[in-house]
Amino acid sequence: MSKLITLNNGLKMPIVGLGCWKIPNDTCAAQVYEAIKLGYRAFDGAQDYGNEKEVGEGINQAISEGIVKREELFVISKLWNSYHDPKHVKMALQRTLSDMKLDYLDLYYIHFPIAFKFVPFEEKYPAGFYTGKEDAEKGIISEEVVPLIDTYRAMEQLATDGLIKSIGISNFNGALIQDLLRSCKIKPTCLQIEHHPYLTQPHLIEYCKLNDIQVVAYSSFGPQSFLELNVQKALDAKVLFEHEVIKSIATNHSVEPSQVLLRWATQRGIAIIPKSSKKERLLENLLIDEKLTLSEQELSTISDLNIGLRFNDPWDWNNMKFPIFA
Numbered sequence: 001m002s003k004l005i006t007l008n009n010g011l012k013m014p015i016v017g018l019g020c021w022k023i024p025n026d027t028c029a030a031q032v033y034e035a036i037k038l039g040y041r042a043f044d045g046a047q048d049y050g051n052e053k054e055v056g057e058g059i060n061q062a063i064s065e066g067i068v069k070r071e072e073l074f075v076i077s078k079l080w081n082s083y084h085d086p087k088h089v090k091m092a093l094q095r096t097l098s099d100m101k102l103d104y105l106d107l108y109y110i111h112f113p114i115a116f117k118f119v120p121f122e123e124k125y126p127a128g129f130y131t132g133k134e135d136a137e138k139g140i141i142s143e144e145v146v147p148l149i150d151t152y153r154a155m156e157q158l159a160t161d162g163l164i165k166s167i168g169i170s171n172f173n174g175a176l177i178q179d180l181l182r183s184c185k186i187k188p189t190c191l192q193i194e195h196h197p198y199l200t201q202p203h204l205i206e207y208c209k210l211n212d213i214q215v216v217a218y219s220s221f222g223p224q225s226f227l228e229l230n231v232q233k234a235l236d237a238k239v240l241f242e243h244e245v246i247k248s249i250a251t252n253h254s255v256e257p258s259q260v261l262l263r264w265a266t267q268r269g270i271a272i273i274p275k276s277s278k279k280e281r282l283l284e285n286l287l288i289d290e291k292l293t294l295s296e297q298e299l300s301t302i303s304d305l306n307i308g309l310r311f312n313d314p315w316d317w318n319n320m321k322f323p324i325f326a
């Protein structure tokens with residue numbers, strides 16, 4: 001098991017969780033079940049990943065075999081953009097809970113601070129994996145006017161009703177968080193953001209620390225291929241696993257570049273949710289805190305690789321130009 005972090009509402013969350021995006025439906029239940037046997041206790045899913053039934057199946061198998069109790073797990077999902085209207089928020093969560101065959105979630109994020117027009121589940125799901133292109137072709141990426149605070153209030157109601165233990169926000173920028181903190185009744189426990197040495201976001205992270213909001217990093221290994229990026233400065237950047245700075249620190253400690261990237265986050269108090277389909281990598285990622293300690297100098301040398309390179313930016317979705325990171 002990985003170290004536990006205490007969130008601002010007293011809840012304890014493992015610092016390493018398993019990311020569930022892109023785990024194929026046919027192997028997902030077995031993978032989640034195996035991950036529990038290896039010691040994973042947190043699972044970062046989302047309705048939009050199209051595999052919540054299978055994530056739930058893996059979890060329930062482990063519970064029914066007595067490998068773990070529900071209360072020892074930390075189960076996470078995210079409200080998709082099409083369900084931001086307050087009248088759809090509970091319905092979306094209930095769909096997740098019934099797909100997963102669970103009574104509550106430990107953490108429920110607002111996936112993006114962007115509201116799309118409502119799409120009935122039958123039209124959107126089963127979704128397979130979300131791609132802006134596929135959803136655009138189905139005509140379901142179009143904006144709905146729903147103030148974020150209205151969505152947040154509906155999330156607060158879910159917490160009050162005991163259906164979720166905590167509220168998270170994902171892909172929110174500093175100004176949105178500041179505004180939310182002025183008006184929320186229940187504080188968000190976590191902010192999930194893209195975070196890797198090419199996108200370090202130091203002010204956002206410091207602001208969260210000052211306000212006792214736990215930062216959770218997604219895409220900790222950075223972009224896997226620059227061919228997918230339309231960002232000019234990426235042309236000069238290397239995949240992080242092959243970067244000289246990362247490779248030489250890994251060599252000095254006799255570990256893999258992936259471990260340096262993950263430890264750089266956890267050692268700075270940031271939770272991680274790497275996804276892997278391989279048993280050795282699952283273990284390597286889970287046990288990162290026991291295997292490696294980086295020096296302050298190494299931590300800051302890695303942070304200096306920052307070039308503000310974001311590759312998950314809704315600005316690019318179907319050319320809709322959503323300005324959340326503008």
Ligand SMILES: NC(=O)C1=CN([C@@H]2O[C@H](COP(=O)(O)OP(=O)(O)OC[C@H]3O[C@@H](n4cnc5c(N)ncnc54)[C@H](OP(=O)(O)O)[C@@H]3O)[C@@H](O)[C@H]2O)C=CC1
Nearest residue numbers: 019020021044170218219220221258273274275276277281
């Ligand atoms: N809130 C949001 O908007 C977003 C949230 N997320 C969440 O974050 C999670 C992780 O982010 P994601 O972008 O998927 O990427 P990750 O940073 O987890 O990278 C996943 C890739 O890295 C490989 N990998 C995993 N472990 C290792 C290792 N030890 N050594 C080498 N390669 C490794 C995996 O391959 P293999 O499987 O072959 O091992 C996979 O191709 C998602 O699953 C999802 O839960 C992700 C994006 C956006």
Ligand SMILES: O=C1CO[C@H](CO)[C@@H](O)[C@@H]1O
Nearest residue numbers: 021046048130131132312
């Ligand atoms: O969690 C996610 C994985 O990436 C997708 C494509 O941008 C989004 O659905 C979402 O950010």
